[in-house]
Amino acid sequence: MLKYSVKRLLFMILTLFLTTLFVFALLEFVPGDPARIIAGEGATEASLAAIRDEFQLNDPFFVRFFRYIGNLLQGNLGVSYKTRQPIAGAIGSRLPLTMIIAFWGVIVGTLLGLLAGTVSAVKQYSLFDRVLTFISLFGKSAPSFWIAMLFVLIFSLKLGWLPASGSYSFKYWILPVATIGLQASSGITRMTRSSVLEVIRQDYIRTARAKGQVEWVVVIRHGLRNAFIPILTQISSSLCEYLGGTVLVESVFAIPGLGNYVLEAVQRQDLPVVLSGIFIICAMCSVVILVTDLAYAFIDPRIKSTYGFGVKKKKTAQKEGGNK
Amino acid sequence: MAKNDAYKKKEGGNSQFKMVWIKLRENKFAMASLFILIAVCLVALFAPLIAPYDYTKQNYEEILMFPCLKHPFGTDQFGRDIMSRIIWGSRYTIVIGVLTMVVSGVIGTVLGILAAYYPKLDNPIMRFLDIFSSIPDMALLMCLVIILGTSMRNMIIALGLYYIPGYARLARSKVLTLRNEEYVEASIALGASDGRILMSHILPNSLAPIIVRFTMSTGGCILEAASLSYIGLGIQPPEPEWGLMISQGKGFLSTNWYYSIIPGLCIVLVSYCLNYLGDGLRDALDPRLNY
DSSP states (O other), X not given: OHHHHHXXXXXXXXXXXXXXXXXXXXXXXXXXXXXXHHHOTTOOHHXXXXXXXXXXXXXXXXXXXXXXXXXXXXXXXXXXXXXXXXXXXXXXXXXHHHHHHHHHHHHHHHHHHHHHHHHHHXXXXXXXXXXXXXXXXXXXXXXXXXXXXXXXXXIIIISOOSOSSOOSSHHHHHHHHHHHHHHHHHHHHHHHHHHHHHHHXXXXXXXXXXXXXXXXXXXXXXXXXXXXXXXXXHHHHHHHHHHHHTHHHHHHHTOOSHHHHHHHHHHTTOHHHHHHHHHHHHHHHHHHHHHHHHHHHHHOHHHHHXXXXXXXXXXXXXXXXXXX | OOOOHHHHHHHTSOOHHHHHHHHHHHOHHHHHHHHHHHHHHHHHHTHHHHOSSOTTOOOTTSTTOOSOSSSTTOBOTTOOBHHHHHHHHHHXXXXXXXXXXXXXXXXXXXXXXXXXXXXXXXXXXXXXXXXXXXSOXXXXXXXXXXXXXXXXXXXXXXXXXXXXXXXXXXXXXHHHHHTTSHHHHHHHHTTOOHHHHIIIIIHHHHHHHHHHHHHHHHHHHHHHHHHHHHTTSSSOTTSOOHHHHHHHHGGGTTTOTHHHHHHHHHHHHHHHHHHHHHHHHHHHHOGGGOO
16 A cells, blocks of 8 residues: 555656646747736836846746746745745635635535435436436536526525625635535536446345345445445546636635636736646645545455555465466 | 447448437437537528627617617627627637537547557657646646637637547547457458558547547537636637626626626537537447446
8 A cells, every 4th residue: 555655646746747847838938028027018128137137037948947846845936927926925825715615615516416416326217317417417518607607696696695705704605615516516416327327237236135225225335335436536536627727716706716816827927826826736636636546445445456455365366377 | 330230120221320310319308409509500600690780889878778679688888789799609609619629639539549559659649648638627728828828719729739638538548449359450460551440440430439529528618718718818808709798797797687697598508408419429329328
């Protein structure tokens, strides 16, 4: 287990490094001189040179890249072109909001999706199944910002139950979480439905029923548990999506989160902020994917044995078989 | 793909496409979606004839009118007819959706097939695409837009780049299973060239999942395009793009709800139809996925 975890961790760091290199290289192609972006249109040649010195823009690509990586390792995310403030502080104050909304949204979506997906798989082709399919397709077909606006229209403007924008307390988070929950649940419902359907026809389900097991225990313990691997993949990919993609929901509800911060930076061509923002988003996603990969082994003993922990005898037997 | 002989006899020797069509026709939802999509395409094609008003014409005597007989979907803050703008906007939606998918579908499929068929290319291509797809969608799209700048062509390029890895992975996994099929071995034994094997055996047999993905991703792509326009990184203001109209109507949500809700409904309708059609196509093209 430890060996596998370390291997995965190293692989994650390598991927993150390459992704950072890729984004760093991409941002090299942004048209315009960064010094001019910082100084504004009417800057003199002397002030441009001063700015280039200040931000060390004259160094070659790889020197700047490795300086950036070195700073990252010390927890320094760079300095914003526009505000000249350290980016780490700004991201640190905005990240918790984005994480709260994304995590709670995905938790709500997971609960809804597991429930709806399992029920519609067990009652396949019933009216209930069709209605749930319709609703889950709605989550997939409607833009998140539009769903958010619909919620604002109904729950804050017409009914007056919840605040429409801002982020001060728990009450302000309900609508954003509901929006993400609805969208996340659509993918999870569909994945749960199809993967439970695959499992529910298996012999061991029939055996469990034949021995007189209560139906819901059959469905949950024998059905859902065995169908859980693809569902977990779906949950983790939607968590990744929302950690990086709350920008739409954040902009509807005017939440000062990470997404809005990066969006503002994109509009003002504040490249260090874009770079560091994307780095943080990618880092969070890498962690989510790593945790998911490790969780597979805990959920499914078959995967655990292929990675070579626990069942030692089988591994040696396989090796012998391979040598023959 | 092995043809089902019994099925073939009953229908009197049909081609693959005809068989798919017959199966698709049984699916009411998919057929309804297909008709709606064709209708939307016709509306986009004949927009100048159908639209009751000029979509740029400002009329300050009729600003922010609620839906009525004269303006079925109301008017915006410049007195422009929203229905006409939606009709013209359908052109953007369809062109962006289809062009993006064609670009990314062709490039992605070619990359995937090459990666699967030539093991030497597998690692370089797939690892590069892995890096590409490890960046979440909005982050990557924002990064690409800042480089390319905001215009319709650049948005199609950015979205196309974003969708390439998905197609490549799909094509690769399909081709990897096809490569060991007997008919491929047979044509290798017959001395067929790589090009011939790829074009006449591998490509046609790997198309089914790609067509399904094409249909479903077009829906997703329309959403992404609308999202980009919504946050101001896509189509720019005077144009009548649906996502942009939602964004412009945001400020009028409390007084004029129809302004942003109706364009959103149009996006939902088109995207719904694409999803239902994709579901139907999947059932018709790949019987193994039938439950």
